[in-house]
Amino acid sequence: MKRRILVVEDEAKLRRVIELQLVSAGFDVDQAASAELAFPLAERADLLITDFRLPGMNGLDFLAWMRRQNMQTPVVVMTAFGTVENAVEAMKAGASDFLLKPFSMDQLMSVVTKALEVRVLRDENRQLKEELGRRYDFQNIIGRSAAMQDIFAMIMRVAPSRATVLLAGESGVGKDLIARAIHYHSPRRDHPFVKINCTAIPENLMESELFGYERGAFTGANQSKPGKFELADTGTVLLDEIGDVPAAVQVKLLRILQEREFERLGSNKTRHIDVRVIAATNQDLRAALEQGTFREDLYYRLNVVPMSIAPLRERPEDIPFLAEHFVRTLSAEHGGRVKGVTASALNRLSEYHWPGNVRELQNVIERSLVMCLGDKLDAEDIRLEAARRPHLAAGEFALPDGMTLDQYEQAIIRETLRRAEGNKSHAARMLGLTRNALRYRLAQMGLEN
Numbered sequence: 410m411k412r413r414i415l416v417v418e419d420e421a422k423l424r425r426v427i428e429l430q431l432v433s434a435g436f437d438v439d440q441a442a443s444a445e446l447a448f449p450l451a452e453r454a455d456l457l458i459t460d461f462r463l464p465g466m467n468g469l470d471f472l473a474w475m476r477r478q479n480m481q482t483p484v485v486v487m488t489a490f491g492t493v494e495n496a497v498e499a500m501k502a503g504a505s506d507f508l509l510k511p512f513s514m515d516q517l518m519s520v521v522t523k524a525l526e527v528r529v530l531r532d533e534n535r536q537l538k539e540e541l542g543r544r545y546d547f548q549n550i551i552g553r554s555a556a557m558q559d560i561f562a563m564i565m566r567v568a569p570s571r572a573t574v575l576l577a578g579e580s581g582v583g584k585d586l587i588a589r590a591i592h593y594h595s596p597r598r599d600h601p602f603v604k605i606n607c608t609a610i611p612e613n614l615m616e617s618e619l620f621g622y623e624r625g626a627f628t629g630a631n632q633s634k635p636g637k638f639e640l641a642d643t644g645t646v647l648l649d650e651i652g653d654v655p656a657a658v659q660v661k662l663l664r665i666l667q668e669r670e671f672e673r674l675g676s677n678k679t680r681h682i683d684v685r686v687i688a689a690t691n692q693d694l695r696a697a698l699e700q701g702t703f704r705e706d707l708y709y710r711l712n713v714v715p716m717s718i719a720p721l722r723e724r725p726e727d728i729p730f731l732a733e734h735f736v737r738t739l740s741a742e743h744g745g746r747v748k749g750v751t752a753s754a755l756n757r758l759s760e761y762h763w764p765g766n767v768r769e770l771q772n773v774i775e776r777s778l779v780m781c782l783g784d785k786l787d788a789e790d791i792r793l794e795a796a797r798r799p800h801l802a803a804g805e806f807a808l809p810d811g812m813t814l815d816q817y818e819q820a821i822i823r824e825t826l827r828r829a830e831g832n833k834s835h836a837a838r839m840l841g842l843t844r845n846a847l848r849y850r851l852a853q854m855g856l857e858n
């Protein structure tokens with residue numbers, strides 16, 4: 410690509426000589442007789458060569474004006490013989506070089522070449538810095554542990570491609586956050602990111618939610634509607650809790666992954682889409698494979714790039730940084746009084762085993778901020794989940810007075826569901842039940858439709 414140089418010089422003859430020289434050296438040239446006339450040309454220039462003394466605004470002020478407009482274009486200042494102090498002043502103000510009049514065309518070319526090289530270097534440098542900046546600022550994903558650093562490196566490696574990613578990890582480890590980071594570091598960043606929570610969608614509605622439907626496809630389908638996949642075209646789809654997808658839908662997902670095509674319900678028109686798929690699961694999909702509840706072919710289509718996120722208890726070195734991060738980000742909502750965390754509070758947090766992972770840590774910090782009286786979160790302020798008692802000594806097992814075992818079980822299930830924010834898979838896991846076993850119990854309690 411041709412570089413464009415802007416020449417600002419009030420003396421017409423010199424301006425013309427410089428222009429001819431630069432054009433013959435292969436540059437595009439814009440020229441102006443004053444700074445004011447050059448304003449509209451500055452933006453597109455790769456290099457500015459300006460006289461120091463000009464009618465109206467001088468070269469130095471022009472340089473300052475450009476920097477205020479946030480233009481980092483290199484500037485070469487020409488000054489008359491005997492005014493070296495002007496040249497020095499210009500260099501101090503950020504000019505890349507100067508030319509003392511009269512100068513030869515060789516001198517001109519050598520200064521121009523050097524200034525443009527510096528520009529290239531500076532651009533590269535800026536790109537490098539941006540990349541480094543990103544490396545430690547993953548949309549606010551905190552992680553000093555080696556495990557998380559590996560995840561960051563992985564995000565950078567997979568983001569540019571369309572490769573399907575399978576995120577595995579317990580609930581609350583940050584799968585959502587990581588899926589978003591992949592999207593926002595990918596060329597798709599300006600396109601949609603659509604999250605589909607496979608647990609939240611009732612089985613009988615899942616197909617129409619995912620793939621859309623045409624008018625009249627079923628009773629109540631009064632008008633056509635695009636599905637989530639269509640909405641995500643050119644962007645990224647996050648299939649959350651992929652382990653909960655019923656068999657009928659698994660086949661259709663397989664087709665999307667293999668052919669990138671599908672039909673809306675009630676239509677035989679095949680639609681093609683360009684989506685990147687990220688799937689997340691908090692279950693052991695291999696176990697589901699063995700039980701036959703998850704299709705093997707779908708599993709291998711999803712597992713192109715497996716990423717496994719370690720539970721928080723396996724990376725305790727992240728706890729203090731996460732705690733500080735949450736105090737910083739959540740404190741504002743509570744008046745901004747609390748500014749930090751004491752060492753003893755950090756100790757207390759680090760000793761806990763965090764069954765609910767980062768989400769639980771975030772909740773605990775939020776709850777503790779409410780209780781905190783000082784300007785730092787202290788050990789006494791920390792409110793861990795009260796219901797968790799580490800051990801029951803022999804003889805302590807007993808039903809609360811007046812409760813039957815069934816009632817007790819139901820109370821525990823209700824409480825667990827509440828804590829899992831209604832997420833049945835999550836609740837089932839906390840209870841050590843399969844999702845079906847939980848469903849069966851909920852049905853008995855009249856809670857499952």
Ligand SMILES: Nc1ncnc2c1ncn2[C@@H]1O[C@H](COP(=O)(O)OP(=O)(O)O)[C@@H](O)[C@H]1O
Nearest residue numbers: 549550551579580581582583584585586767768
């Ligand atoms: N490494 C992290 N740094 C900062 N916040 C995190 C991190 N991991 C998780 N979180 C926060 O914890 C909560 C749970 O994370 P999420 O991505 O929803 O987990 P998952 O999808 O695995 O259940 C979210 O509010 C998220 O912002």
Ligand SMILES: [Mg+2]
Nearest residue numbers: 581584585649
């Ligand atoms: Mg999630």
